[in-house]
Amino acid sequence: MNDWWRGSVTYQVYPRSFQDSNGDGVGDLRGIASRLKYIAGLGVDAVWLSPVFTSPMADMGYDVSDYTDIDPLFGDLKDFDLLVSKAHEQGLKVIIDQVLSHSSDQHPFFVESRQSRDNPKADWYVWADARPDGSPPNNWASVFGGSAWEWDGHRKQYYLHNFLTSQPDFNFHNPDVQDWLLGTMRFWLERGVDGFRLDTVNFYVHDRKLRNNPARKGEAQVNPYEMQIHKFSKTQPENLDFLSRIRELTDEFGASTVGEVGDSTRAVEIMAEYTAGDSRLHQAYSFDMLGPEFTPKHFRTRIERFFRIAPDGWPTWAFSNHDVIRHLTRWQDYGADQDSLAKLTAAMLLSFPGSVCLYQGEELGQTETDLEFEELTDPPGIRFWPDYKGRDGCRTPMVWDGNSSTSGGFSEGKPWLPVKPPQLARNVAAQEEDAQSVLHFYRQMLAFRSGRSELNGRDVAKFYNRPNPVLMFQRGGLICVFNLSRDEVSLNLPPSSRQQIVGPHQAASVNGRRVELGPNGFAFIETDA
Template sequence: MNDWWRGSVTYQVYPRSFQDSNGDGIGDLKGITERLRYIASLGVDAVWLSPIFTSPMADMGYDVSDYTDIDPLFGTLEDFDRFVAKAHEFGLKVVIDQVLSHSSDQHPFFVESRKDRENPKADWYVWADAQSDGTPPNNWSSVFGGSAWEWDGHRKQYYLHNFLSSQPDFNFHNKEVQDWLLDTMRFWLDRGVDGFRLDTVNFYFHDAKLRKNPARKGEPQVNPYEMQLHKFSKTRPENLDFLARMRELTDEYGASMVGEVGDSTRAVEIMAEYTSGDKHLHQAYSFDMLGPEFTPKHFRQKIETFFKKAPDGWPTWAFSNHDVIRHLTRWEEHGADQDSLAKLAAAMLLSFPGSVCLYQGEELGQTETELEFAELTDPPGIRFWPDYKGRDGCRTPMVWDANGNTSGGFSEGRPWLPVKPPQLARNVAAQEAQSDSVLHFYRHMLEFRAERVELHGRGPAHFYNRPNPVLMFQREGLICAFNLGTEAVDTNLPPEGQGGILVGPSQTAELNGRELKLGPNGFAFVDVA
């Protein structure tokens, strides 16, 4: 079985913000291709590109108007082919985003669908009549705020959109829709793609009866979407049959699927269901470690729950991505200093059982960019400002050096989002020249992970009970210990821990027999006797 994805480390590139090659202030495929040597130097296995398809960019490419072409902002199909070829030369697998649950309202199929109720694409999207008083068919809400239903005066019906009103949902109950979407995936597989990151993978099917979602108990939220239990608007049982069709296709090519499971109440359970056995997803990408929680209990609970519910399933863990506040900012209060927290986070993430996804700039210890309202481009940030500032703060450009203009080597023009001084200070060139930098530690930790099959193999984690703030577990022949606090702690290894410290700056850990002293944000990896 071709299971290159199992235990892999993927580096996520946000194309608009990685490297601009033509001076328009927006990153592109040629720029990413120029930087592939850097990505490969980290020691990762794959590179994931966030959406690059043709799009009006209402949601930065997550509103696709052509599923088989490259948006001119990023280049051409020929540029993409050169990128894939170069990535493969460096030994990197290529993973691309697939936004299948919805399209742009400018997609030709939706333009046709809204013309009338009889055309060939009339049933390709989710249409429903108004209630007798003209209100929407039910209470389903949009992730981006407001109702998930938009009235179309020409067709005289509502259409479903789980996100922006310009992102109408496909009707997956129509098998023609499924067939067509699978064909678009085959198009990219034939061009050499090694895998797909599936956006909102549990949003594909809706309840055909349009039943009302129940309320979620709790206090009012900034975004009312979190005030419902989304029992009928997503995570429907029919999803599994379509995932099985996707699995059959990708297995034909030896490719992998990692699905983004969006759910704030039971994401781990859905991840387990979607990856159990060998008929659905290869991996599921979790948001469970993308929040403010930073305790041994939290990390242990998420990992143990997943493997309890899906012993043969496979998770992908991440601490940061293009949708959330960068983890060094979220967890700032738990850091002895920025570098120590960054190194601790890397050591933890790269030792968890499963696969791992790193987000660009994470290896530099980058923090969230503080933006003014006038600098925002993200729709939910603009809508809910200032209580929610949106996702632009984690999407600002990659910083390559601190010389020349203020773009940090990203572009010769004005970047689409600004590069602020705190981010400029943490640039690749400076960290390359500093032997104890966060960048060099990521390389060191990735090399260690690759050398130790315990860290990337199938073996689960066995957790030990230790008082806060210590997280300790065993991965077969290796004991992994972490101090999630800002003060030094003394703990003890289990009897089987008899080796020496293998990874960890010398000032962060000290071992005397089985007595282990961990400095602030300290960590250690110890061989089992």
């Protein structure tokens, strides 16, 4: 079985913000291709590209108007093919973002669908009649605020959109829709891609009866979407059948899938369900480790629960991505300093059982960019400002050097989002010159993970009960111990005749069975316990 993805580390590239090759202020495929040596040099296994398909960019490419072409903003198909070829030369797999749950309202199929109720594409999207009083068919909410239903005056029906009104949802109860979407995936597999990151993978199928979602108890939220339990608008049982079809297709090419599970109440359970056995997704990840929680209990319970529910399933863990506040900003109150916290969190993430996804810039210890309202481009940030500032702060350009006149080496033109001094200070060139930098630590930690079968194999973590703020678990003959605080801690290790620190460590020492950890200290300890 081709299982290169088990224990793999993927580096996420946000194409708009990685490297601009033509001076228009927006990153592109040629720019990414020019930086592949850097990515491979980190020691990762794969590169994931956020969407580069043709799009009006209402949601930065997650609103696709042509599923089998490249948006001119990023280049063309020749540029894409060149990138894939160069990545493979560097030993990197290429994973692309597939947005299957919805398209752009400018997609030709939706343009046709909204013309009448009896045209060939009439049933390709989710349409429903208004209630007698003209209101939407049910109470489903949009992730980006407001109702998930938008009235179309020409067709005189509502259409479903889980996100922007310009992102209508496909009707997965129509088998022709499924067949066509699988065909678009085959197109990219035949061009040489090695896998797919499946956006909003649990949103594909909706409840046929359009039943109301129940209320979620609790206080009012900034975004009312979080005031519902999304029992009927997503995560339907029929979704599993489509995932099986995706698995059959990708297995034909030896490719991998990793599904993004969007759910704030039972994400780990859905991850486990969607990866159980060998006929569903290869991997899945959620936002469970992408929030504010930073306690040993939080990380332990998520990992233990996953493997308890789906012992044969496979998770992918991440601390940052293009949709959330960067983790060094979310967890800054727990850091002795920015570098120490960056190294601690890297060591934790890269020792968790499963696969790992890193987000561009985290290997530099980058933090969230503080933006003004007039600098925003993200629709939900603009809508909910200032209580929610959107996702632009984590999407600002990659910083390659300290030259402010070239936006840190990102572009010769004005970048689509600003590069500000705190981000400019943490650039690649400066960290290359500093042997103690976060960048060098990531390389060391990735090499350590790659060289230890306990960390990149199927060894499930055995957790030890230690008081907060210590997270401690064992994988094979390796004890992994982390201090998730600014305070010094001292604790006992399990009895063993061999207790020796190996590999990367920070503010840690072992004396007999006793381990001493300074602020944000951590160590990997060989043992025969």
